[in-house]
Amino acid sequence: MAETTKTAKLTLDGKTYELPVLKGTIGPDVxxxxxxxxxxxxxxxxxxxxSTAATDSAITYIDGDKGELxxxxxxxxxxxxxxxxxxxxxxxxxxxxxxxxxxxxxxxxVTKHTMVHEQMQYFFRGxxxxxxxxxxxVGVVGAMSAFYHDSTDISDPxxxxxxxxxxxxxxxxxxxxxxxxxxxxxFVYPKNALSYAGNFLNMCFAVPAEDYVVNxxxxxxxxxxxxxxxxxxxxxxxxxVRLAGSSGANPFxxxxxxxxxxWGPAHGGANQACxxxxxxxxxxxRIPEYIAKAKDKNSGFRxxxxxxxxxxxxxxxxxxxKQSADxxxxxxxxxxxxxxxxxxxxxxxxxxxxxxxxxxxxxxxDFYSGIILEAMGFPTSMFTPIFAISRTVGWISQWKExxxxxxxxxxxxxxxxIGQTRRDYVDVTSR
Ligand code: CMC
Numbered sequence: 001m002a003e004t005t006k007t008a009k010l011t012l013d014g015k016t017y018e019l020p021v022l023k024g025t026i027g028p029d030v031x032x033x034x035x036x037x038x039x040x041x042x043x044x045x046x047x048x049x050x051s052t053a054a055t056d057s058a059i060t061y062i063d064g065d066k067g068e069l070x071x072x073x074x075x076x077x078x079x080x081x082x083x084x085x086x087x088x089x090x091x092x093x094x095x096x097x098x099x100x101x102x103x104x105x106x107x108x109x110v111t112k113h114t115m116v117h118e119q120m121q122y123f124f125r126g127x128x129x130x131x132x133x134x135x136x137x138v139g140v141v142g143a144m145s146a147f148y149h150d151s152t153d154i155s156d157p158x159x160x161x162x163x164x165x166x167x168x169x170x171x172x173x174x175x176x177x178x179x180x181x182x183x184x185x186x187f188v189y190p191k192n193a194l195s196y197a198g199n200f201l202n203m204c205f206a207v208p209a210e211d212y213v214v215n216x217x218x219x220x221x222x223x224x225x226x227x228x229x230x231x232x233x234x235x236x237x238x239x240x241v242r243l244a245g246s247s248g249a250n251p252f253x254x255x256x257x258x259x260x261x262x263w264g265p266a267h268g269g270a271n272q273a274c275x276x277x278x279x280x281x282x283x284x285x286r287i288p289e290y291i292a293k294a295k296d297k298n299s300g301f302r303x304x305x306x307x308x309x310x311x312x313x314x315x316x317x318x319x320x321x322k323q324s325a326d327x328x329x330x331x332x333x334x335x336x337x338x339x340x341x342x343x344x345x346x347x348x349x350x351x352x353x354x355x356x357x358x359x360x361x362x363x364x365x366d367f368y369s370g371i372i373l374e375a376m377g378f379p380t381s382m383f384t385p386i387f388a389i390s391r392t393v394g395w396i397s398q399w400k401e402x403x404x405x406x407x408x409x410x411x412x413x414x415x416x417x418i419g420q421t422r423r424d425y426v427d428v429t430s431r
Contacts, residue, residue: 231394
């Protein structure tokens, strides 16, 4: 728990209230207003939570000005360079990097759970073939609570642990099944001899008619995409998972809620929206038209893949992702792809345009991840499901942290009411 180092004073209607100021290990101090309503009969107002810490957490730290992202203290650049996704999962879940035996045990536990209940395939068949894979995932992940009754009791730490492992292990299988179903191909069972990322590629691209060999460069790029998206402190979908979990809902239901929130184009859906935007722009000569639209407040148009609520200098994930994009495009030899030319030129123009510079709007992680995933052969509709697979460990880690916190309460924001004051019902004949 954070320590109290000083107090802030709030004077209201001639009365002064002392508010403790809490200090974390790094980052801005927070003013503890928990007792404010009881003492002063006022709420604080912060729609969009731009100045509000909703929890304390020891998992992920972001410094938006420095462009820094730490998982359990470790910089994302070092992890992306030297670690791998399952090790990052262990780190996020348990707080420390594993030793060799711990890693082997964790890998074994995850790979033992990669298959889904055979009955689940019938569940998939209830969806239309043209359903968005995110829609399918929200439904199927929510339905896991109907299949895995022995890991839904949140008061039992062992069941929480099993649910965590199950979701980390099965989300790639579910996402790949959603994809296969949408393209009318047979489901491909997981292969536990492959890596986490390699297995996902295999489940998506293998067909019974011929062998599929996972390309190590694509496997590494996929693993990196997963590492870079694994957690991002209290973003919209993570806060959704926490809020859902605060009522005591089972973990599968909570993660389904997180997936639903992630789908939006301002959040995880931005990678799909960004690629669709690049396709819509189509050619380099049309970029100025879109830049002008993005600057025009009345157009309602935003450059997808640009800007971030927290990062105001650069997105450290985007830096690493850009490097991966170069590697993948080199490997696949697709430098002259028109989409890529539009992306590169858009990036160049936006980075030198006064509007984007002054508002600190830089390409974010989704700008580059979309380009890589497109090059790998994924349809745009699979971009956000891949984000969901990667973020599951972050959601679960945050959910576990919350449930284990003895001071945890149901999340219940208040409001500034601006509706009608009390009035009497009028019979329909007199209205
Ligand atoms: N294109 C054009 N203008 C923009 C953009 C953009 N992409 N993003 C922000 N602005 C402008 C916005 O109009 C506003 O201008 P003004 O101050 O004149 O009113 C200013 O920049 C600040 O915008 P904001 O909406 O207050 O910023 P926010 O922190 O609420 O929004 C954001 C952050 C990510 C939702 C937003 O930048 C955006 O919509 N970006 C496009 C979607 C996107 O790429 N999202 C992925 C984020 S990274 C993945 C993830 O973590 O989910």
